[in-house]
Amino acid sequence: MAEPELDLSKKYDAVIIGSGAAGGMAAHVLTSHGLQVLLLEAGKKLDIEQELRSMEWPYDNAHRGGLPPGSHALNHNEYTIRRPPYGPGFEKSKNLYSYIGSSDYAKNIVVNERDNPYTGTNYAWVRARCLGGKTNIWGRLALRLSDYDFKAKDRDGYGENWPISYSDIAPYYDKVDLYLGITGVKENLPYLPDSLFQRPTKLNCAEVSLKQGIQKMGRVLTQYRAGVTTDGLKHNKYRSRCYGRGACSRKGGCDIHAAFDSPTGLIYPAMDTGNLTLRTNSVAREINVDPQTGKASGVHFTDSETMKDYTVRGKAVIVAASTLESARLLLLSKSRLYPNGLANSSGHVGHNFCEHIMGPYVAGQATDLVGKPPTLDDGRPGSFYLTRFRNLAEKHPKFIRGYGFEGGSGSGMFPPGTDSPGFGASFKEEIRRNQGSHIAMGAFGEVLSRYENFVDLDPLVKDKWGIPALRFHYKFGDNEHHMAADMKETAQEMFEAAGFKIIFVSDRVLTEGWSIHELGTARMGADPKTSVLNQFQQSHDVKNLFVVDGSGFVSASCQNPTWTIMALCWRSCDYLADQLAKNDL
Ligand SMILES: Cc1cc2nc3c(=O)[nH]c(=O)nc-3n(C[C@H](O)[C@H](O)[C@H](O)COP(=O)(O)OP(=O)(O)OC[C@H]3O[C@@H](n4cnc5c(N)ncnc54)[C@H](O)[C@@H]3O)c2cc1C
Ligand code: SF4
Numbered sequence: 001m002a003e004p005e006l007d008l009s010k011k012y013d014a015v016i017i018g019s020g021a022a023g024g025m026a027a028h029v030l031t032s033h034g035l036q037v038l039l040l041e042a043g044k045k046l047d048i049e050q051e052l053r054s055m056e057w058p059y060d061n062a063h064r065g066g067l068p069p070g071s072h073a074l075n076h077n078e079y080t081i082r083r084p085p086y087g088p089g090f091e092k093s094k095n096l097y098s099y100i101g102s103s104d105y106a107k108n109i110v111v112n113e114r115d116n117p118y119t120g121t122n123y124a125w126v127r128a129r130c131l132g133g134k135t136n137i138w139g140r141l142a143l144r145l146s147d148y149d150f151k152a153k154d155r156d157g158y159g160e161n162w163p164i165s166y167s168d169i170a171p172y173y174d175k176v177d178l179y180l181g182i183t184g185v186k187e188n189l190p191y192l193p194d195s196l197f198q199r200p201t202k203l204n205c206a207e208v209s210l211k212q213g214i215q216k217m218g219r220v221l222t223q224y225r226a227g228v229t230t231d232g233l234k235h236n237k238y239r240s241r242c243y244g245r246g247a248c249s250r251k252g253g254c255d256i257h258a259a260f261d262s263p264t265g266l267i268y269p270a271m272d273t274g275n276l277t278l279r280t281n282s283v284a285r286e287i288n289v290d291p292q293t294g295k296a297s298g299v300h301f302t303d304s305e306t307m308k309d310y311t312v313r314g315k316a317v318i319v320a321a322s323t324l325e326s327a328r329l330l331l332l333s334k335s336r337l338y339p340n341g342l343a344n345s346s347g348h349v350g351h352n353f354c355e356h357i358m359g360p361y362v363a364g365q366a367t368d369l370v371g372k373p374p375t376l377d378d379g380r381p382g383s384f385y386l387t388r389f390r391n392l393a394e395k396h397p398k399f400i401r402g403y404g405f406e407g408g409s410g411s412g413m414f415p416p417g418t419d420s421p422g423f424g425a426s427f428k429e430e431i432r433r434n435q436g437s438h439i440a441m442g443a444f445g446e447v448l449s450r451y452e453n454f455v456d457l458d459p460l461v462k463d464k465w466g467i468p469a470l471r472f473h474y475k476f477g478d479n480e481h482h483m484a485a486d487m488k489e490t491a492q493e494m495f496e497a498a499g500f501k502i503i504f505v506s507d508r509v510l511t512e513g514w515s516i517h518e519l520g521t522a523r524m525g526a527d528p529k530t531s532v533l534n535q536f537q538q539s540h541d542v543k544n545l546f547v548v549d550g551s552g553f554v555s556a557s558c559q560n561p562t563w564t565i566m567a568l569c570w571r572s573c574d575y576l577a578d579q580l581a582k583n584d585l
Contacts, residue, residue, distance in 0.1 A: 004277045008312060012038040012277070013580060015299050015314035017284045017329065020133025022549035023320035024262030024270075025566045028179075029573035030318075031275040035580065038312055039267070040282040040301055042321075043129030048136060048263070052105055052255040054247035065104050071095040073102035074113070079124045079511040084472070085117035085461060098126045100137065100516070105253075109136050115464040120455075120472035124513035125324065131280055132262040133322060134516065135562070137253045140260065140382060141406060142182050142227035142563040144173050148191040148392065149557035156391065156400045159449050162554040163526050163535035166193065172567040180260045181229025182563075183242075183381065187222050192387050192559065199230040201244075201380040206366040206409035206439040206500075210384075213498030219389045224382025224406070227260040227563065238264035244379035246413060259381060281305050285467050287317050287333040287342055287545065294337050295585075296545045302465050316544040316576060316585055320569070323353075323550040324455060327521035328470045330547070331457050343522065343539035343547070348532050350456055352523050354449040354556040356515035357403075357480045360487035360507045361442035363416075364500035366409070369437035377410025377436070384408060386441060386494070388558055390486070398482040401448065403558045405491065407441025416440070439500060443487040446558040448479050449520050474512055484509050517561050522551035537572040544585040548572050 013035035016026045023039060030037045058064045067073060072093035074086055079099070082089060090096050101110040111127045118125055128134040148155065150162040170193070177196040184197040200223050203211065211221040228248075232241030242258035257264040270276045281304040288311060290297040298313035319326045327350045333342035341349055388402035415435035422430065458471040488507035495502055525531025528540035537552045539545040548569040550561050579585045 004274075006038065006277055006279050006312070008310065010036075011313045011315060012036050013314070014038070014316045014318055014576070015040065015312055016318045016320055017299060018042075018133065018319070018321035018325070018549070019131050019267060019278070020128075020262055020320065020322060020549070021135050021562050021565050022322070022569050023318075024132070024135070024266035025569040026318050026320055026548050026573050027270040027276055028266040029570050030577060031270040031273045033577035034275065035577060036275055037270070038277045038279065038314065040284055040299060040312070041131055041278070041280045042283040042304060043131065043133075043280065044304075045131040045280045046108060048132070048253075048261075049255045051108055052136075052253045054253070054255040055245060061104055063104060067102060067104060067107060071097065071107060073097040074099050074124070076510060079122055083122060084119050085113070085469070087114045087117060099124060100126045106137050117461055117463060118470045118472065119458045119461050121474050122511055123472045123474060124511045126513070126516045127322070127325070131267070135260065135262040138562060139560075140226040140228055140248070141385065141560045142195070142225050143385070143559035144193045144195060145557050145559055145564050146191050146193050149555065149559070152401065152555055152557075158400055160523070160525060160530070160554050163524050168535075169564070169567050169571060172571045173563065175570055176563060176566045179235075180227060180265050180566075181231070181233050182225060183223070183228050183230040184225035185223045187220060187387075189220060189387060191392055195225065197225075201226075201230070201382065203384060204375060204377045204410040204436070205369055206437060207384050209366055210439065210494065210498040210500070214386070214494050217494070217497060219494065220387045221384050222387065224380075224385050226382040228254070228258050228381040230258075230381075236265065236269060238268050242381050244381070246378035246380070248381045249378065249412070282310075283465050283467070284321065284329060285332060285465070287319070287329065289333070289335050289337060289342065289542070291335070291337060294542065296342070296542055304465065307465070315580060316546065318576070319545070319547045320549045323518040323521050324470060326547050326549055326551045327455055328457065330522065332468065338541070343532050343541050343545055345541050346529055346532060348451075348523065348530065350521050351451045351454040352449045352520045353453045353455060353474060353518070354447045354520040354553070355513070356444045356517045356556060356558060357447050357476055357484060357509060358442065358444055358515045359509040360484050360491060361440060361505075362488075362491035362495050362502065363438070363440040363504045364495045364502045365434070366437045366439060366499070367501050371433045372436060374411040374432070375436055378412035383410070396486070399479045399486065401446040401479070401483070401558065403443045403445030403483060403487055405441040405443050407439065409436075409439035411436040441491060443491065444515060444558055444560070445480065445483045445487060446556050447476060449523070449555050450477065455521065476509065476512060481509070517550075517556065519550040519553035519556050519561060522547045523554050524552045525554065536575040537568065538576070546572055546576055
């Protein structure tokens with residue numbers, strides 16, 4: 001793989017900050033246009049196959065896959081009781097991670113909370129500082145948005161419409177599908193458009209029962225739409241097709257890269273063009289501005305290991321540090337010309353912050369499957385997705401927008417029920433008899449975008465590199481709590497419709513941030529007074545500045561965001577390349 005060195009004397013066509021889904025996609029698209037691109041990534045390049053070790057057995061791991069002594073991952077109660085920063089109170093743990101860092105496989109991928117503090121309201125902020133960011137361990141549910149989302153205001157009067165329609169982004173969703181691979185089944189749903197799917201996975205017995213049980217209610221259950229290549233990708237030598245090895249469900253990604261991750265899916269192919277320079281361990285701390293033109297001139301970054309400072313120059317700067325880090329960077333980039341931070345004449349940077357609410361779930365049992373012979377069900381990169389059904393044709397009296405469920409069932413290597421009381425031969429026999437019959441699902445719902453939910457810079461607390469920390473001012477509102485109550489009721493009602501025995505139903509809402517789907521801190525819009533970016537994720541204020549991650553989302557919808565982040569980014573980078581070619585940036 002060609003790996004050019006950073007050239008400080010050069011003016012790159014584009015400098016990209018961040019190498020996750022958004023930064024990787026920007027690198028792919030811009031280098032394909034023949035542009036000279038520099039990619040700055042704050043984290044290190046990990047030997048990711050060594051980290052993930054997808055086929056390692058628990059008994060081959062010193063801690064059965066858990067964290068070694070001296071390390072701790074925050075749990076739900078700790079996030080609820082304590083206020084950030086989460087370091088104080090955990091002095092005994094040298095390494096402190098977010099809840100996702102609870103396995104030996106993810107611990108080096110997520111950040112150490114001590115080095116990367118944040119303050120304000122309770123928030124479970126999951127960050128992955130390494131090449132590829134969170135895509136190394138993402139859950140792979142890859143869904144499209146529709147005009148039910150882009151034009152949601154037209155339907156219920158709340159918030160703002162997006163400055164694009166489904167027809168604007170549909171060709172880019174197609175490009176993402178074909179370039180990265182996605183598995184699923186066509187359903188022809190107007191509110192959840194189909195992708196160009198590769199070979200689908202199969203539903204198992206309990207899942208088919210649920211699908212059939214809810215059909216009479218007009219509700220739809222479909223195979224998990226996973227950003228995984230099941231047929232393989234002839235154009236990508238870094239990724240294998242999925243061999244259904246059943247390792248997907250463990251936090252820690254796919255070490256043969258059948259599941260999409262940004263390095264093998266986007267960055268390494270971009271490096272093969274010879275047009276990409278990658279610099280890891282490079283923490284961007286400010287976007288520089290030319291005081292004469294008011295345009296972005298480059299990026300000031302610190303080497304995370306040597307603490308040495310550098311400045312690089314670019315004709316365009318592309319911020320892709322993930323929704324919250326991108327807002328932080330814009331706010332940090334204050335100057336005489338831009339005293340409130342860069343691209344912030346509207347005062348909306350950091351605001352309208354939205355995501356998905358999680359928590360309510362149901363667990364049950366298809367009793368007709370008890371005692372049946374085991375089936376091989378964990379060799380799949382995902383189980384099922386139960387699509388949104390609220391506020392489509394009818395109007396719910398208590399809340400607007402919608403939610404969907406992710407769930408699964410079947411016989412697996414580590415069957416459900418092993419945590420129930422018992423021991424010995426009779427216990428094992430009981431687990432075997434019941435294993436294929438367990439089924440569970442949990443909801444993800446839209447959190448409304450509100451100006452009052454925002455992040456800003458903490459005036460006192462700084463991270464390990466002396467950069468001001470982010471401060472949260474963020475809470476779920478009444479709409480979300482009414483929605484969560486409904487999630488619990490409908491979950492139970494659907495399991496009953498399928499004839500399942502209910503084992504447990506919960507309406508407990510998880511801490512803000514749990515979904516890891518942060519969005520909206522630099523929203524797009526036509527009006528520069530109420531939005532930060534235009535429809536091409538280009539700053540209204542600074543023509544050669546683009547923010548191509550989830551920051552530009554106008555609303556969260558209830559669908560997982562990553563496929564949309566990448567489709568939008570592709571569209572914006574095509575536009576950027578075109579503008580550069582016309583010398584119009
Ligand atoms: C466990 C888990 C499960 C998930 N499941 C799903 C799912 O099923 N479906 C879905 O759609 N999404 C899912 N997500 C979310 C998904 O991973 C994100 O939407 C996606 O990665 C966002 O891409 P991004 O490029 O904006 O951010 P990231 O992937 O976080 O990448 C941002 C990069 O920027 C770097 N960076 C940050 N600050 C700086 C700086 N100052 N200077 C230089 N670099 C910087 C970071 O180190 C990082 O590498 C999941 C995430 C996790 C962790
Ligand atoms: S099931 Fe497929 S995508 Fe999942 S870890 Fe195994 S090979 Fe990778």
